[in-house]
Amino acid sequence: MEAPTVDHELFWISGSPYAWRVQLALGYKGVPYASRRMDSARQENRSPAFIELNPRGKVPVLKTGNVALYESVAIIAFLDRAHPAVPLFGQTVKEHGHIWQRVSEFENYTRDMLDVEIVRPLLRGYAKDDPGAMRASAARVYDALGWMEQALSIAPYLAGNDITAADIVALPNIQMLRRVAVRPQAIEMALGLETLDAHLPALGAWLSRMEAMRGYDAAYPPHWRI
Structure with a gap:
């Protein structure tokens, strides 16, 4: 059986409630993603590479192809349009x-x-x-x-x-x-x-x-x- 296609990368920090929201949405929808856990103690979210993804230096960031989205509710709304089979924003x-x-x-x-x-x-x-x-x-x-x-x-x-x-x-x-x-x-x-x-x-x-x-x-x- 082939592994599911992974289109998304999620950058997150353990204990961030905002990253946790997106993880819950991905899990509930059954959407596979590549996990990119950041170490806040090492300030990985302040690295130049991460700042390119989110100038605010905060998680979560969802990277899909060449597009990087941040702000948790915006990411959930995006996921709901991209993967509508399990709706999170209603059907009507x-x-x-x-x-x-x-x-x-x-x-x-x-x-x-x-x-x-x-x-x-x-x-x-x-x-x-x-x-x-x-x-x-x-x-x-x-x-x-x-x-x-x-x-x-x-x-x-x-x-x-x-x-x-x-x-x-x-x-x-x-x-x-x-x-x-x-x-x-x-x-x-x-x-x-x-x-x-x-x-x-x-x-x-x-x-x-x-x-x-x-x-x-x-x-x-x-x-x-x-």
């Missing part, structure tokens, strides 16, 4: 608009709340500089995720009955939040985020469904397995 105009609405809601109103105010301080070691501010941010997390809990109380996925780009965009950032929520610093500061699934049961059930999706295990950040 109405579905398409609704999915983009959900993607935009997460990107504009939820992502930075999680990433900038909680995940980065805990990962980079400055969370304890202002525990009061961290606790205030942690309290706001539940408000920021409220629209997701409501949507998932009505349907199994963020935009309806099927996995879409909205779910794939949101999942890595939520998983990053869950990972840092159980760190000793987070527990010591009583952020209360380690019980996220219990406080938001519909979101917790969604996370379980997403962890069972096709391609999830292959895309899981390898350094998290250590």
Whole structure:
């Protein structure tokens, strides 16, 4: 049996939620690709060769032939047009608009709340500089995720009955939040985020469904397995 044709190269860093999104999309769609894992400790994403692909020096980058695409949501949209058999942006105009609405809601109103105010301080070691501010941010997390809990109380996925780009965009950032929520610093500061699934049961059930999706295990950040 012949090996599938590989048309894409994906440049990524383990633990980048934005690269993880694209890996999930590729895996869920069953699209083969050449994996180009970058070592951020060696600043490989700042090398002249990589800067030629993305002047911003960030992952992910998807290289297809002579074209290099960056920005995770743009890459997922490209993949959906290039490989439409497993649609991530719907099959009708109405579905398409609704999915983009959900993607935009997460990107504009939820992502930075999680990433900038909680995940980065805990990962980079400055969370304890202002525990009061961290606790205030942690309290706001539940408000920021409220629209997701409501949507998932009505349907199994963020935009309806099927996995879409909205779910794939949101999942890595939520998983990053869950990972840092159980760190000793987070527990010591009583952020209360380690019980996220219990406080938001519909979101917790969604996370379980997403962890069972096709391609999830292959895309899981390898350094998290250590």
